[in-house]
Amino acid sequence: MTKIAVFRQPSQILESSIRHNKENDITGMLLYAGGNFLQVLEGESDCITETFQRISIDPRHHNIIEIINNPIPEREFSQWSMGFHQLTQEQIHGFPDSALFVDFDVDAQSIKARPGLALGLLRDFRKNCR
Numbered sequence: 001m002t003k004i005a006v007f008r009q010p011s012q013i014l015e016s017s018i019r020h021n022k023e024n025d026i027t028g029m030l031l032y033a034g035g036n037f038l039q040v041l042e043g044e045s046d047c048i049t050e051t052f053q054r055i056s057i058d059p060r061h062h063n064i065i066e067i068i069n070n071p072i073p074e075r076e077f078s079q080w081s082m083g084f085h086q087l088t089q090e091q092i093h094g095f096p097d098s099a100l101f102v103d104f105d106v107d108a109q110s111i112k113a114r115p116g117l118a119l120g121l122l123r124d125f126r127k128n129c130r
């Protein structure tokens with residue numbers, strides 16, 4: 001799982017993500033709020049490593065924080081090559097813990113200290129994804 005900042009050309013990012021992820025049998029979801037991304041990638045370890053490295057050097061964003069890197073028994077976001085949802089202001093306010101991810105000055109230590117929070121946010125907004 002990775003946390004990514006700065007949002008530009010969302011449709012191009014999604015188009016390219018979906019294309020590559022289909023080729024690599026990767027599934028996942030991307031949330032966007034307040035200038036920051038929260039993303040989960042699921043797939044074979046080698047594919048995830050290669051994809052994460054490619055995303056890491058993408059100049060369209062910076063300050064990536066890797067929150068969780070775990071083997072999983074089964075995929076939770078298998079319906080999307082890369083699902084996407086942009087949180088509304090209402091949703092941000094209705095979900096107080098989302099402030100950790102939405103703040104401009106994201107604190108890596110606080111986020112890494114509560115990995116379940118990131119997964120919880122992604123699970124909660126799964127139903128909003130397209």
Ligand SMILES: Cc1cc2nc3c(=O)[nH]c(=O)nc-3n(C[C@H](O)[C@H](O)[C@H](O)COP(=O)(O)O)c2cc1C
Pocket residue numbers: 004013016017018020021030037039041051054055056058060061082
């Ligand atoms: C926030 C964000 C999320 C991304 N997610 C993915 C992804 O899930 N899979 C992927 O292959 N590329 C993803 N990318 C794009 C890669 O960084 C990179 O631009 C792309 O793989 C390059 O391939 P292309 O030149 O064929 O478009 C993401 C980029 C950004 C900024």
